[in-house]
Amino acid sequence: MSATPHAHSRRRRTHRILAVAAGIATVGALAAAIPASAGEAKTKPGHPLPNRYQDVQLLSFNDLHGNLEPPAGSSGRVTEVHEDGTTKTIDAGGVEYLATHLRKAREGQKFSVTAAGGDMVGASPLISGLFHDEPTIEALNKLDLDVTSVGNHEFDEGAKELARLQKGGCHPTDGCYGGEKFTGAEFPYLAANVVNEKSGKPILKPYWVWQKRDVKIGFIGVTLEGTPDIVSAEGIKGLKFKDEVETINKYAKELERQGVKSVVALIHEGGFPASTAYNYDCDSPGAGDGISGPIVDIAKNITPKVDALVTGHTHTAYACTINDPAGKPRTVTSAASFGRLYTDTTLTYDRWTGDIARTAVESANHVVTRDVPKAPDMTELITRWNALAAPIGNRPIGYVSADINNIGSESPLGDLIADAQLAYGKELDAGTDLALMNPGGIRAPLTYAAKGSEGDGVVTYGEAFTVQPFANTVNLQDFTGAQLIQVLKEQVSGSNTAAPKILQVSAGLTYTLDLTKSGADRVVTDSIRLNGSAIDLAATYRVATNSFLAGGGDGFTTLGQGTNDLVGGDDLAALEKYLLANSSAASPITPPAANRITVVNQ
Template sequence: MPSTGQSQVLRRRRRTTRLLALTAGAVTVGALAAAALPGTARAGESGRGGGHGPARYQDVQLLSFNDLHGNLEPPAGSSGRVTEDLPDGTTRTLDAGGVEYLATHLRTARKGHAYSVTAAGGDLVGASPLLSGLFHDEPTIEALNGLGLDVTSVGNHEFDEGARELARLQKGGCHPTDGCYTDKRFKGADFPYLAANVLDERTGKPLLKPYWVWQKKDVKIGFIGVTLESTPDIVSAEGVKGLTFEDEAETINKYARELERKGVKSIVALIHEGGFPASASYNADCDAPGAGAGVSGPIVDIARKISPQVDALVTGHTHNAYVCTIPDPAGKPRMVTSAASFGRLYTDTTLTYDRRTGDIARTAVRSANRVVTRDVPKAPDMTRLIGRWDALAAPIGNRAVGHISGDIGNTGTESPLGDLIADAQLDHAKSLDPSADLALMNPGGIRAPLTYAAQGAEGDGVVTYAEAFTVQPFANTVNLQDYTGAQLVQVLKEQVSGANEAAPKILQVSSGLTYTLDLTKSGADRVVAGSIRLNGAPIDPAATYRVAANSFLAGGGDGFTTLGQGTDPLVGADDLAALEQYLTAHSSATAPLDPPKADRITILD
């Protein structure tokens, strides 16, 4: 959080202008071929054998995206690229993302489509870069209003600051502690957040609207929004206090029946849960035969349980790109899509509405992911929006906090940036308690790489406060607790067993802690017995170790229940401050910090 002096800078009242709905030209990536409806009239034709009434079938354009995470400016490094399959069998990477370009692409895509609706799959805010996160994501909500978003589900990150803050983002008003950032009251979202499976424990009713119906003339499509049932496992306890999260499929089926009773037979589910495609390319053929296609993960089981009444699923959470069909309970293919993350892609889906039945002709549904390329004109209203908020953030964000000699990435089982953050937290912990032994960092808490040639005006290798904020935007504290050696071993096993067996969460470890991970085995056996050492000495099951971890992990988050059982707690500064202090103390313009070697975990595969 900013200091008192910084808050005074941020709270200087600035006049804002309303967002303008400007239309800009652009060229988008090619679409999939349309499926024909044999013997029937298409949109724009008469379905009455020569009459002059509306056609029986009406194509409705559904534009969707997910997991924006407040990335208003083009994301840096690998976070701002997508991989594309080329016709000759090779691949290439494309720079992508940024709301100035996303707005242009969406507005161009809508041209010529009288029936168009835009939806999202959650995590539009939270874990945001400084430009939005410093202002509790008000800038992102304003941008989404300008993008023409019609409806979204909640995601887990919409609960980072709790239910009251989510309600403020929906309804508007100044922040309860920081106040108003400009001389105009924040008006909130123009679109509804849907939270069908998030219940208020006191009332047993959904926290927000469970569904919303889009209608144009006689065409009606219902949207049901849910987030993953396991949200309490990946959000701080304070963020989900007083809330209950229900099963995704059961909830969708419940409200699909309710919509049917109200005469809405065309239904789209917005689900903040996702899958893992076999290919990393955004345009891979997910339904092609062979080992190089298909999707796995939680969304597969959820999709197979969702009623055939639901016609398409827009998903998210895993930050992957896919356009797949997964059979519904009746065995019929149904479209399931995800548009990666950070505004790098959007999905263009055509839903063919049958006016005679009021339902979607699912055999005619077609969909494709499109790249938000940066070779189109920037949307002027988005440029102005970014400029307004950047003027408030710049005095804080542009401050140099360190220097690096090269890119410090956040990918891989063990990442250089993960090691750096763990070292920073151990360094901070030792400043509070010299008996601190080691630090552990969850990979999901590392939101972006540190890049040597970062965007902006700073020189190469300079790390600004804004860049550090983008890496660690959660404002977790660095907590110290005591654990036995046996508990520490159990923590490492929990990376690859229990709640994390299907999708391991490999903790990033501070210097001095080493062990071997055998990925050819399964479950807890993947942590090789006897390989765990601290400063070269085997872990003693009966000894006590002082461990630093962020407050989310220290509370048992991400399935690390044993970390929630520590004793003798001591709360330090926030994790961003720990990183800033470490960078400042261990680097300079003449002696930049080298990327860690990421050699603390030996991988056998």
């Protein structure tokens, strides 16, 4: 067996001496000084008093997205940086291995709690998504997950379906799978900032308190306030998403009134470390300097009553400190995505105060390597659900000559999907001019290597489902040339200024993206061409998009203003039809050149 995850990580620790009240010279005096509220005065005669400080292990992960099997391609790898600056890539992920790693990490830990940062489900591969993510909830129960926040993808099928995942019950239209009633999550989903518009009350529990003996830690769970911008409007009708900071601060006060002074926030919002290596020391330039993005301002404004932040959403890896409003360093972590990493954080609980001794907090990310034994119960779970999915998932729908990746501003797979939607759009309306695809809707690459019984290069329905799992429709809308240019500018402006969302474009549309500029100016207007011709500002263009973009999702408000709407069929069906029509075993599809967008870097 190769090195353990611990050998792959450099543990970040703030080395400071825990302060002890002056004048306490002996152990007996120290014990006598402990207040009765800490529980020590209640110990029986002849039993030793507990230590003042108790280490609590917090294991955490985020953005699993139903990846029960090892993720394919780049989605199943992490980068490790060595002290000499060299890097290596490690295959990672798979719930069979995640279970083994977590169970091993818990060994010898009398105080251990496991938490997650949202998006446990949604945008899931076929083995989970086909069954409305019941398999993932079952797996999380077996992983002994204690608590998680909701993420935006927990709302992919709407609030009612999220409530079913929490409480159990068979699916309202598909019924019970395998003849067994779904029992629901054995852990609480927390949604402190997701409230019913009419009542103003959270739709699920806002917080949860973990307690073992005299140690109590509260968990508050929120998703990003901007969730309505990145999910289907139909799924969140009647809900309001409130400010993350205000919500967490409110419930931290409520927990304190209940005598819970140790608090961890589970926040489905994240940041971007300066390095993609999972073990990058983002504190090395100075507290918080190595990470950017929304979580920085959130962390800086959350009340000091909160002792640590478990985050997610950005699918990046970090274990940093960011100063709280009082100027004290506070741990902020994220474990990338798809079960490739887990975070091990030691919280040192002070029995005198009931709070976490921040100066003793340590945290590090660890790789879910595949060189450990598979957890048998997870293997059984995967085998059972795969058997149900096999008749659908193993059906061949096309052929590729090599991996078709979804990496980069413009990706080969993005081009392929856009071309498929343009072809489908032309079947609906011969006047369709172009197609646009959101990069976040492409969840995995199409890989050439064989899986299971398929031959090399075969694309199965299950693999295509993993690429496009959202069940969007392909919609057609009319836009003026001026609106079309505005859509392209919205990729790098407005809500997408800091983190651009570059649309994948169909063949015939070309332009230059100049990253040396800022804001909307990064799209070079004079460079935009459709089939070699400049865009006519007054002309009408027929555009194919998925239903998410057609509703103005991902900050593309102009796409929500189209006219002459035509709602087509399933976007995955459009991809399947394109693959069947344009590939065969003798003539597989080759990866597109990804040369439609010219990127000028600094």
